Amino acid sequence: MKKQLRPTVSTREIYDGIISGEILSLSRAITLTESQKASDQIKADRLLMQLLPRTGNSIRIGITGSPGVGKSTFIEAFGKHLTSLGKKIAVMAIDPSSEKTKGSILGDKTRMAELATDPLAFIRPSATQNSLGGVAEKTRESILLCEAAGFDVILVETVGVGQSETAVRNLVDFFLLLQLAGAGDELQGIKKGIMEMADGVVITKADGENEKKAKLAQVQFQHALHLFQPSDADWRPKVLITSAAQHKGMAEVWKMIEDYKVHTQQNHFFNKNREQQKLIWFHERMESMLRKKIFESGRIASKITLMEQKIKQGQLVPSAAAKELLKLV
Amino acid sequence: MKKQLRPTVSTREIYDGIISGEILSLSRAITLTESQKASDQIKADRLLMQLLPRTGNSIRIGITGSPGVGKSTFIEAFGKHLTSLGKKIAVMAIDPSSEKTKGSILGDKTRMAELATDPLAFIRPSATQNSLGGVAEKTRESILLCEAAGFDVILVETVGVGQSETAVRNLVDFFLLLQLAGAGDELQGIKKGIMEMADGVVITKADGENEKKAKLAQVQFQHALHLFQPSDADWRPKVLITSAAQHKGMAEVWKMIEDYKVHTQQNHFFNKNREQQKLIWFHERMESMLRKKIFESGRIASKITLMEQKIKQGQLVPSAAAKELLKLV
Numbered sequence: 001m002k003k004q005l006r007p008t009v010s011t012r013e014i015y016d017g018i019i020s021g022e023i024l025s026l027s028r029a030i031t032l033t034e035s036q037k038a039s040d041q042i043k044a045d046r047l048l049m050q051l052l053p054r055t056g057n058s059i060r061i062g063i064t065g066s067p068g069v070g071k072s073t074f075i076e077a078f079g080k081h082l083t084s085l086g087k088k089i090a091v092m093a094i095d096p097s098s099e100k101t102k103g104s105i106l107g108d109k110t111r112m113a114e115l116a117t118d119p120l121a122f123i124r125p126s127a128t129q130n131s132l133g134g135v136a137e138k139t140r141e142s143i144l145l146c147e148a149a150g151f152d153v154i155l156v157e158t159v160g161v162g163q164s165e166t167a168v169r170n171l172v173d174f175f176l177l178l179q180l181a182g183a184g185d186e187l188q189g190i191k192k193g194i195m196e197m198a199d200g201v202v203i204t205k206a207d208g209e210n211e212k213k214a215k216l217a218q219v220q221f222q223h224a225l226h227l228f229q230p231s232d233a234d235w236r237p238k239v240l241i242t243s244a245a246q247h248k249g250m251a252e253v254w255k256m257i258e259d260y261k262v263h264t265q266q267n268h269f270f271n272k273n274r275e276q277q278k279l280i281w282f283h284e285r286m287e288s289m290l291r292k293k294i295f296e297s298g299r300i301a302s303k304i305t306l307m308e309q310k311i312k313q314g315q316l317v318p319s320a321a322a323k324e325l326l327k328l329v
Numbered sequence: 330m331k332k333q334l335r336p337t338v339s340t341r342e343i344y345d346g347i348i349s350g351e352i353l354s355l356s357r358a359i360t361l362t363e364s365q366k367a368s369d370q371i372k373a374d375r376l377l378m379q380l381l382p383r384t385g386n387s388i389r390i391g392i393t394g395s396p397g398v399g400k401s402t403f404i405e406a407f408g409k410h411l412t413s414l415g416k417k418i419a420v421m422a423i424d425p426s427s428e429k430t431k432g433s434i435l436g437d438k439t440r441m442a443e444l445a446t447d448p449l450a451f452i453r454p455s456a457t458q459n460s461l462g463g464v465a466e467k468t469r470e471s472i473l474l475c476e477a478a479g480f481d482v483i484l485v486e487t488v489g490v491g492q493s494e495t496a497v498r499n500l501v502d503f504f505l506l507l508q509l510a511g512a513g514d515e516l517q518g519i520k521k522g523i524m525e526m527a528d529g530v531v532i533t534k535a536d537g538e539n540e541k542k543a544k545l546a547q548v549q550f551q552h553a554l555h556l557f558q559p560s561d562a563d564w565r566p567k568v569l570i571t572s573a574a575q576h577k578g579m580a581e582v583w584k585m586i587e588d589y590k591v592h593t594q595q596n597h598f599f600n601k602n603r604e605q606q607k608l609i610w611f612h613e614r615m616e617s618m619l620r621k622k623i624f625e626s627g628r629i630a631s632k633i634t635l636m637e638q639k640i641k642q643g644q645l646v647p648s649a650a651a652k653e654l655l656k657l658v
Contacts (some may be wrong), residue, residue, distance in 0.1 A: 285651035
C-alpha cells in the first residue's frame with residue numbers, strides 16, 4: 001500500500017474545490033477516478049454523482065491527426081485564441097512518452113509550454129492504461145469533472161493509432177481532423193475511416209511556401225468530402241487552412257465549431273447525440289466488465305485460446321465452438 | 330409443431346448430396362441452419378462439422394449500393410459472365426419484399442430471372458431475421474455449405490441499410506461498392522464509412538448518354554480514393570464503369586477481383602484475413618449468446634431500461650450504473 005504523504009482530503013473538500021473552479025481539487029478528483037484502489041473508486045463514484053447536475057455546459061472537441069501533423073502546436077495556438085476570448089479550456093492530452101507514439105520524452109506541459117502557464121487553461125495527460133477502452137472510460141469521467149469545474153471548452157487529443165479515433169468520437173460533440181499538405185501534389189494518406197468521422201478538416205502548417213500546397217490540399221479535400229452524404233447531424237464538414245506559427249486561421253476554426261453547435265442545437269442533434277453517447281458508455285462499461293469477469297477467468301480463457309487455435313486451423317466451426325463454450329459459463 | 334409433409338431426410342443423405350453438388354441437398358442444409366428448432370440446429374452443426382474440410386475454395390464477394398443503383402441487374406450480368414467462364418456461382422440475395430428495402434414484392438428469382446435458370450447458378454434469399462447479427466450468422470454458414478457443394482464464387486448482396494455493410498465486410502474477401510453517376514456534376518452521396526471499406530467501386534448504368542457522366546464520376550472517385558492510405562491488404566481500390574444493359578465492363582470487374590486475389594495471396598493477407606474473420610465470428614457469436622442470456626432476462630432487461638432512462642435524464646452516471654447492474658448479474 002502506498003505511503004500516505006499527506007492527510008487524506010475528503011470528498012467534501014474536493015467537491016467544494018471543484019465547484020469553486022479550483023484546479024488542485026480538479027486534479028485530485030481526476031486522480032481518484034484513475035486510481036485502481038477500490039476505496040478511491042468509491043470516492044470517485046460519489047463525487048461524480050454529486051457533481052452530475054453541474055456537468056454538460058461545454059463544447060467537447062476531439063482532435064486527431066497522424067504524428068507530425070502538428071497537433072500540439074495547433075492545440076496551443078487554438079487554445080491561446082480561446083483563452084484570449086475569455087474561455088476556460090481543458091486539454092486531455094496524450095502523453096507523447098507513451099510507447100505508442102513517436103517523439104521525444106517530453107511532458108505535455110513542455111509540448112504546449114505557453115498554454116500550460118495560461119491561467120484559463122488546464123492540461124492533463126490522459127491516463128495511459130493497457131486497454132484503450134480504459135483510456136476512453138477515464139477520459140469520460142475527466143470531461144465531466146472539468147465541466148463541473150466550469151470549463152467552457154474541452155479538447156481531447158487522440159494519438160491516431162488503432163481504434164483510438166472511434167473511441168474518442170463517442171466522447172465528443174465535434175471531431176476535428178488535422179492533415180498535412182504533402183510535397184507537390186501528393187497528400188499524406190488519410191487513415192481509412194477517419195475522414196468520414198470528421199466534422200471539420202484543418203490543413204496545418206500553411207505558412208510561407210507551404211501556403212500554396214495547403215490551398216491545393218484544401219480543394220482536394222473539399223471535393224472528396226463533397227462525395228459523401230451529410231452526416232446524421234445534417235452537417236457538411238468544412239475544410240480550413242491554418243498556420244499556428246503565424247497565428248492564422250484559429251478564429252475561423254472556432255467559428256466553424258460555433259456554427260456547428262448552433263446548427264445541431266437547432267435540429268436537436270446535439271442533445272440526442274449526447275444522450276446516445278451516454279448510453280454507449282453504459283453498455284460499453286457493462287460489456288467490458290462482463291467480458292473481464294467471464295472470459296478472463298483462467299479456465300475459460302485457456303479454453304478460448306485452445307478453441308481459437310482449432311478455428312484458425314479449420315478444425316472447428318466458430319458457431320459450434322461458441323455454443324460449446326457458453327455451456328461452460 | 331410443423332406437420333411433416335415428407336419423411337425426414339438424414340444428415341447422411343444431405344451430406345452425400347452436397348459433396349456431389351446437388352442443389353436440393355444444399356437447399357435443405359441451408360434450411361436446417363436457418364431453423365429455430367433445436368433438433369434441426371443439432372443436425373446443422375453436425376453437417377457443418379463434417380463438411381468443414383471441404384470449405385474455403387471460393388472467392389467471396391460482397392456487393393453493396395443504395396437502392397436504385399442496379400444491384401440485381403449488375404449481379405445478373407456479372408453472374409452470367411462468370412457462368413460463361415464455366416464458374417459455379419452462388420448468390421445470397423436480400424429479399425426485396427423485406428420491410429427494410431424499397432421496391433415491389435418480387436422474389437429474387439424474378440429479379441434475376443435469367444441467372445435463376447442458369448444451371449451453374451444458385452440463388453438463395455438470405456434469412457430475414459430481426460437482428461442483423463442473425464442474418465450475418467446464417468449467411469456465414471450458408472457460405473460454407475455452398476463451398477462444400479463446389480461453388481467457385483459466392484456473391485453476398487447487402488441491402489445497404491444500417492450496419493449491414495459492416496456485417497457483410499466481415500464475411501467476404503472482396504467488397505464491391507456500386508454507385509450511380511448523378512445528374513450533371515453531382516454524385517449520389519456515398520453513405521459515410523462505405524467508401525473506405527470498398528476494395529473496388531463500380532459506376533453502374535454507363536450506357537448511352539449516361540456514359541459521359543459515368544466517366545466523370547469515375548474520375549471523381551479515383552481522386553477521392555487516392556486520398557486514402559492503401560488498405561491493410563496493401564491494395565488501392567479501383568474504380569470501373571459498367572453497363573449491365575450493354576453487357577460492358579463485366580470482364581474488367583472480374584479481372585480486378587482476380588488481381589486482388591493474386592495480390593493478397595502473395596502478401597498472405599488473404600488467409601490472414603479469413604482467419605481473423607473466423608475469430609470475429611467466434612467472438613461475435615459468444616457475445617451475442619451471452620448478451621441474450623444475461624441482458625434479455627426479464628428482470629435484468631427492465632432494470633436496464635430503467636437505468637437508461639435515468640442516464641438520459643442526467644440522473645445517473647453511466648459507469649456507476651454499469652457497476653450496479655453487474656452486481657445483480
